[in-house]
Amino acid sequence: MRSGEFLPLHITYLPTAKVLEKLHELSIEDSDSQIVILTLPDGDLDDFTCRQWQFLKDHGVCPKSDLWFYQSVLEQLSCTLDVSLEVMKELYKWMSRLATT
Numbered sequence: 258m259r260s261g262e263f264l265p266l267h268i269t270y271l272p273t274a275k276v277l278e279k280l281h282e283l284s285i286e287d288s289d290s291q292i293v294i295l296t297l298p299d300g301d302l303d304d305f306t307c308r309q310w311q312f313l314k315d316h317g318v319c320p321k322s323d324l325w326f327y328q329s330v331l332e333q334l335s336c337t338l339d340v341s342l343e344v345m346k347e348l349y350k351w352m353s354r355l356a357t358t
């Protein structure tokens with residue numbers, strides 16, 4: 258979600274290619290998502306511009322998909338009736354990888 262609202266930084270994610278790619282792979286539309294993506298002057302971040310915004314990690318902003326990210330996706334998908342089995346399998350696979358590393 259990129260609403261332009263003022264929200265606590267610790268519940269937000271940087272708009273990195275990896276975060277946005279995961280949302281796309283899970284068929285989560287950015288505008289409908291419960292996952293809060295920061296709106297930055299640089300727009301979506303590539304590897305170079307992402308480094309310039311890393312200082313936000315010190316304030317709780319997450320630069321990559323973590324377990325909270327996947328939990329939020331799972332909560333969002335639980336409200337949807339048309340979730341594919343493949344999407345759910347991928348979601349749990351990514352969560353298990355994070356939990357065991």
